[in-house]
Amino acid sequence: MNDGPQIRPSLDGFRWEGVELLAYKEEGSAPFKAITRQVLFQRPELQCELRYFEMQPGGHSTLERHEHVHAVMIFRGRGTCLVGEEVREVAAPDLVFIPPMTWHQFRATKDEPVGFLCMVNAERDKPQLPTDAQLQELKKKKVIADFLDGRVAPGEMTNTNGPKS
Amino acid sequence: MNDGPQIRPSLDGFRWEGVELLAYKEEGSAPFKAITRQVLFQRPELQCELRYFEMQPGGHSTLERHEHVHAVMIFRGRGTCLVGEEVREVAAPDLVFIPPMTWHQFRATKDEPVGFLCMVNAERDKPQLPTDAQLQELKKKKVIADFLDGRVAPGEMTNTNGPKS
Numbered sequence: 001m002n003d004g005p006q007i008r009p010s011l012d013g014f015r016w017e018g019v020e021l022l023a024y025k026e027e028g029s030a031p032f033k034a035i036t037r038q039v040l041f042q043r044p045e046l047q048c049e050l051r052y053f054e055m056q057p058g059g060h061s062t063l064e065r066h067e068h069v070h071a072v073m074i075f076r077g078r079g080t081c082l083v084g085e086e087v088r089e090v091a092a093p094d095l096v097f098i099p100p101m102t103w104h105q106f107r108a109t110k111d112e113p114v115g116f117l118c119m120v121n122a123e124r125d126k127p128q129l130p131t132d133a134q135l136q137e138l139k140k141k142k143v144i145a146d147f148l149d150g151r152v153a154p155g156e157m158t159n160t161n162g163p164k165s
Numbered sequence: 166m167n168d169g170p171q172i173r174p175s176l177d178g179f180r181w182e183g184v185e186l187l188a189y190k191e192e193g194s195a196p197f198k199a200i201t202r203q204v205l206f207q208r209p210e211l212q213c214e215l216r217y218f219e220m221q222p223g224g225h226s227t228l229e230r231h232e233h234v235h236a237v238m239i240f241r242g243r244g245t246c247l248v249g250e251e252v253r254e255v256a257a258p259d260l261v262f263i264p265p266m267t268w269h270q271f272r273a274t275k276d277e278p279v280g281f282l283c284m285v286n287a288e289r290d291k292p293q294l295p296t297d298a299q300l301q302e303l304k305k306k307k308v309i310a311d312f313l314d315g316r317v318a319p320g321e322m323t324n325t326n327g328p329k330s
Contacts, residue, residue: 006248008260016260040260041236047286048213050236071206071215073282075258083171093240095173095181095205117238119284121212 008040014054014076014115016040024053025062030129034059034108042122049122054115055079055108063105063135063148068124070098072106072116079114080147081106087147103130103138107150173205179219179241179280181205189218190227195294199224199273207287214287219280220244220273228270228300228313233289235263237271237281244279245312246271252312268295268303272315 008016015021016038024035034056041050052075053061063082078091082105083098090096096116098104108114130138139145173181180186181203189200199221206215217240218226228247243256247270248263255261261281263269273279295303304310 006251006262006264007246007253007255008262010256010258010260014258016258019260040238041262041284043234043236043262045234045265045286046213046236046284048211048284050238050284069208069210071208071211073205073215081172086171088172090172091175093175093179093181095175095184097171097173097206097208099171100210117282119206119211119213119215121210 014052030062030064030127032060032062035061040117047122048119051118051120052115053106053118054113055106056113057108057110058150059113060107060150061105062127062129063103064127064129065101065103066125066127067100068121069100070096070104071119072096072098074114074116076115077108077112079106079108082144082147085141085144087143105148107147179217195227195229195292197225197227200226205282212287213284216283216285217280218271218283219278220271221278222273222275223315224278225272225315226270227292227294228268229292229294230266230268231290231292232265233286234265235261235269236284237261237263239279239281241280242273242277244271244273247309247312250306250309252308270313272312 005018008018010016019038019040022037024032024037036054038052039049040052074090074092074094076092081088081090081096082103083096084102139148170183173183175181184203184205187202189197189202201219203217204214205217239255239257239259241257246253246255246261247268248261249267271281304313
């Protein structure tokens with residue numbers, strides 16, 4: 001048998017035995033709010049990592065883009081996300097794919113936490129933050145401005161995709 | 166925006182919009198029972214794939230080993246698994262890592278389905294099945310023989326690890 005535990009039992013509260021609860025990112029490196037990170041699988045034999053992110057009510061991830069992609073499964077609760085120019089309500093266990101160089105952000109509602117699994121290549125580029133000009137360009141679409149300013153709640157979206165049925 | 170849907174909403178019954186329900190493996194290629202496969206993420210930009218496997222009551226995956234590893238999260242229900250010489254009860258959302266060249270099998274109980282997510286390198290070697298001699302060697306341990314013959318149910322295990330508390 002190889003070293004290291006092969007089975008990590010789950011614990012209450014979306015935690016796992018032997019998995020550390022980490023800060024989402026280094027403080028001050030980028031804007032985010034009320035979000036934690038747990039690295040579920042990060043092994044030299046695997047070319048991807050699997051992480052679990054959880055946002056408390058009102059929390060959000062960083063608005064960013066990068067060459068590497070994300071394969072996301074909403075794991076707990078419901079929230080909203082921006083993928084490119086699309087704002088959508090998502091709920092467990094919906095799947096979300098973030099293509100290369102696509103602005104994205106996940107947001108919890110005011111009422112409940114939302115958690116998601118994220119599969120990502122182990123070797124990846126550094127995220128880019130929007131410049132002021134890029135942010136203004138994004139916000140020309142009202143639905144995106146509302147989302148980024150935290151004014152969109154599930155069921156209230158006015159984008160053509162509409163809320164998830 | 167890139168082509169292809171970025172969001173795949175979840176459907177009832179552990180299905181996803183646009184995700185095909187597949188046979189576990191090619192029929193007759195290896196022993197298995199009452200198990201299905203859904204490929205949740207398989208993208209050229211990602212060096213791993215994420216699949217969802219589900220076994221009906223009494224179902225099981227193939228007993229096999231290979232150089233590539235599996236990163237598994239039990240996603241639905243509870244069942245038992247063999248990892249090397251360890252037989253363990255597992256329940257959602259426990260994590261299971263299958264090291265290289267380690268015999269492994271997942272089994273549902275007689276009472277309920279069990280489903281698991283499995284992250285795996287996109288480029289990987291072909292699974293090996295045990296020879297008769299290897300199978301007899303494995304079955305020298307009573308707990309493994311009981312497991313492989315479907316005689317172990319959660320809470321009834323006699324291995325030193327004991328059932329999950």
